[in-house]
Amino acid sequence: MLSPGVLYDERLTAPRSWWLIAALLGTSVGLVLYPYGVLPLLGGLVVGTSLAAVAVSAYGSARVRVLSDSLVAGDARIPVSALGEVRVLDAGEALAWRTHRADPRAYMLLRGYVPTAVRVEVADPEDPTPYLYLSTRAPRALADALERARA
Structure with a gap:
């Protein structure tokens, strides 16, 4: 449902495959940090996945109205x-x-x-x-x- 005065609204969201790539990138960061222990592995997984997800979300947040x-x-x-x-x-x-x-x-x-x-x-x-x-x-x-x- 469009708001009053809005004739068209579209968000150019990123495809689902990009979200999978973001998750794989986070996993890769975690694996790179694995030799330093389990906590760096988990930290790298969380931080790497989060940063990749923020990048995908920001690129896919463009709107046409x-x-x-x-x-x-x-x-x-x-x-x-x-x-x-x-x-x-x-x-x-x-x-x-x-x-x-x-x-x-x-x-x-x-x-x-x-x-x-x-x-x-x-x-x-x-x-x-x-x-x-x-x-x-x-x-x-x-x-x-x-x-x-x-x-």
Whole structure:
């Protein structure tokens, strides 16, 4: 359920396999410390797993939100009035726009584990950013929300 004034809300969470990797990393730290005794092993296991889990959680905490008056993508907040054309990108197009077609001036909220994206033109002539590249698992829903916000 969305809050009033929120037209779209998505958290770009990390995949489950990354959490498994975090647990394995913590186990590895514990095993490295095993020659020093059982307490260092347990401490390394707890601290290593905790640090890896914090890193995965922080990377997977990026949000994309469309409010009635603005688009919030990660740390960026852009008024809807400054946005232009919205283009839904399938997996192939998204790959092209985040590699060889990418403009270094573009704002990219990019998560490699999310194959689809939306490309939003920036219509503000004073903003040097040509477009926003936003990874999203629901590109059509995000594009529709942006259109509703502009209407």
